[in-house]
Amino acid sequence: MSISTVLLIIAFIAFVLAAIGWGYKKTDLIAIGLGLWVLSELITRLSSLTLSTILLILALIAFVLAAIGWGYKKVGLIGVGLALWMASILVPLVIK
Numbered sequence: 001m002s003i004s005t006v007l008l009i010i011a012f013i014a015f016v017l018a019a020i021g022w023g024y025k026k027t028d029l030i031a032i033g034l035g036l037w038v039l040s041e042l043i044t045r046l047s048s049l050t051l052s053t054i055l056l057i058l059a060l061i062a063f064v065l066a067a068i069g070w071g072y073k074k075v076g077l078i079g080v081g082l083a084l085w086m087a088s089i090l091v092p093l094v095i096k
Helices: 003-019 029-045 051-067 077-094
Strands: none
Touching: 003 029, 029 051, 029 077, 051 077
């Protein structure tokens, strides 16, 4: 079992805990699950530093900040992380 698989299993557990309403102080379990999911994707891409990989690293940072409850005015960090993640997927498709 690879480290990526282990991270995906832990992300799944975080999503299940969030779904049943479990929480701990200001931590956001959905952001934790998304961060772990991005990290599992990032581990496979770290061999080369491309624009797509940089966007994925920024998405991970946004999810970590959302997970610990940090916020800036009305900016939704989960939304920012998801937008960066989608950009990391779209960049290689658009720029060839």
